[in-house]
Amino acid sequence: MSTAVAPVKIAILGCGTVGTQVVRLLTEQRDDLSARVGAPVDIAGIYVRDTSVPRDDVVPVDLLTSDAETLVDAADVVVEVMGGDEPARTLILRALAAGTGVVTANKALLATRGAELYEAADEAGADLYFEAAVAGAIPLVRPVRESLAGDHVTRILGIVNGTTNYVLDEMTTKGLDYADVVAEAQRLGYAEADPTADVGGHDAAAKAAILASLAFHQRVHLDDVYCEGITEVSADDIAAAKETDRVIKLLAIAERAEDGVSVRVHPTLLPSSHPLAGVRGAFNAVFVEAEAAGELMFYGQGAGGAPTASAVLGDVVSVARHVAGGGRGPRESNYARHDVLPMDAAQTRYAVRMSVQDRPGVLSAVAQMFANHGVGIESVRQMAGKGHAGLILSSHRASEAALAATVEDLRASDSVNDVWSVLRIEGE
Ligand code: NAP
Ligand code: HSE
Numbered sequence: 001m002s003t004a005v006a007p008v009k010i011a012i013l014g015c016g017t018v019g020t021q022v023v024r025l026l027t028e029q030r031d032d033l034s035a036r037v038g039a040p041v042d043i044a045g046i047y048v049r050d051t052s053v054p055r056d057d058v059v060p061v062d063l064l065t066s067d068a069e070t071l072v073d074a075a076d077v078v079v080e081v082m083g084g085d086e087p088a089r090t091l092i093l094r095a096l097a098a099g100t101g102v103v104t105a106n107k108a109l110l111a112t113r114g115a116e117l118y119e120a121a122d123e124a125g126a127d128l129y130f131e132a133a134v135a136g137a138i139p140l141v142r143p144v145r146e147s148l149a150g151d152h153v154t155r156i157l158g159i160v161n162g163t164t165n166y167v168l169d170e171m172t173t174k175g176l177d178y179a180d181v182v183a184e185a186q187r188l189g190y191a192e193a194d195p196t197a198d199v200g201g202h203d204a205a206a207k208a209a210i211l212a213s214l215a216f217h218q219r220v221h222l223d224d225v226y227c228e229g230i231t232e233v234s235a236d237d238i239a240a241a242k243e244t245d246r247v248i249k250l251l252a253i254a255e256r257a258e259d260g261v262s263v264r265v266h267p268t269l270l271p272s273s274h275p276l277a278g279v280r281g282a283f284n285a286v287f288v289e290a291e292a293a294g295e296l297m298f299y300g301q302g303a304g305g306a307p308t309a310s311a312v313l314g315d316v317v318s319v320a321r322h323v324a325g326g327g328r329g330p331r332e333s334n335y336a337r338h339d340v341l342p343m344d345a346a347q348t349r350y351a352v353r354m355s356v357q358d359r360p361g362v363l364s365a366v367a368q369m370f371a372n373h374g375v376g377i378e379s380v381r382q383m384a385g386k387g388h389a390g391l392i393l394s395s396h397r398a399s400e401a402a403l404a405a406t407v408e409d410l411r412a413s414d415s416v417n418d419v420w421s422v423l424r425i426e427g428e
Helices: 017-028 030-037 068-074 088-097 107-124 141-147 162-174 178-187 202-216 235-243 305-325 362-372 400-412
Strands: 008-013 041-047 077-080 101-104 153-159 246-257 260-271 283-290 294-301 347-357 377-384 388-395 416-425
Touching: 008 017, 008 068, 008 088, 008 305, 017 030, 017 041, 017 305, 030 041, 030 305, 041 068, 068 088, 077 088, 077 305, 088 101, 088 107, 101 107, 101 305, 107 202, 141 202, 153 202, 162 178, 162 235, 162 246, 162 283, 202 246, 202 260, 235 246, 235 347, 235 416, 347 362, 347 400, 362 377, 362 388, 362 400, 400 416
Parallel strands: 008 041, 008 077, 077 101, 260 416
Antiparallel strands: 153 246, 153 283, 246 260, 283 294, 347 388, 347 416, 377 388
């Protein structure tokens, strides 16, 4: 006589861009997933704000509920794809407190409340998985958290926000208008519910905080991450980048320095020949450098319903396997105590684009202002204008503090009409 194996009941919180695709994949691939888990995998229910709103055909209407607590309490695995702080936080904590494993795509919550969530998971011995929170479909959390656990990660540098990469790419290659491209990114399901999280750099900063925490084995909060988005990047900046054979990308950078770790997000100039320069549309790509492994590169779809659902489903299988067969996923690794350095201490190269007086001696006056703060000039490109000259000065490596002091002097100088923009340079 065969004993029936108990099903693993999955609660899905949220049924938007990602949730709908999670439901679709769980339904269409139920037999395969059940075989991989070793027990039937069933959707216990889908929590939404309003059950009467028409849904995609793939969503079984009878599984929709607006009673989140009852659904969470009945589940073996909770998948949180609602986003936002509350009620996501309370529902995740409720599940973890009951020992129920959680899979979440909510990077904003992890980057601000990660400590609380990890502690709740540890207290109850429950799983907390979040592959989909960083870089969509790309397996990145697991490699950094598990595969590289025996190495020393020294640097992570990459494109981790699909919306901004899509926007910059469309503006660069098609000359499209910023507002139109952002609206299209929303329509395609790449953008957050509030797209200012994308264009303001906060979504990438949340991902940088998560990656830095995993890579450096310590808690890095969203507030520790320096963040500049793409809202100030102009069509002129993009054209000037092209003139110097570069492209502008929003990069997340987390690196070990001698005296601590530096974590930042900002628009960055890359040479057109750099591998990240060729990352198009909503794709993401991330370099991870580790002492023994050397340089690794991860590439794939960074946003969108189905790609993100793929990452969610991978985590669901892991947690469901633990439900069916026992065991637990990795706990938080939080033993290191490096200082998180202020942005002033970060060292990089800069391209300063400005308008100067078109008269003899101006170039040497400008060069002197750089020299006064110990910022070396690597190259100068001059474009003639009417009654003024446009300059792009590319510097050698210098600290943010030294560059900021230089720009202050430039702005106060009679020789300089205007400092149009300052962009950081990587990869040269
Ligand atoms: P979305 O399209 O806005 O969907 C959110 C869903 O959650 C909706 O079904 C909504 O219910 C439900 N919801 C939101 N707030 C709720 C509340 N207070 N009470 C009950 N239900 C609530 O968002 P999404 O793009 O799928 O993103 C979901 C999560 O995945 C976010 O954390 C996001 O950062 C993350 N993520 C998204 C992507 C992506 O490419 N979209 C990629 C990676 C990670 P109603 O339908 O009733 O409004
Ligand atoms: N809004 C996010 C992005 C979704 O554009 O990358 C993926 O995390």
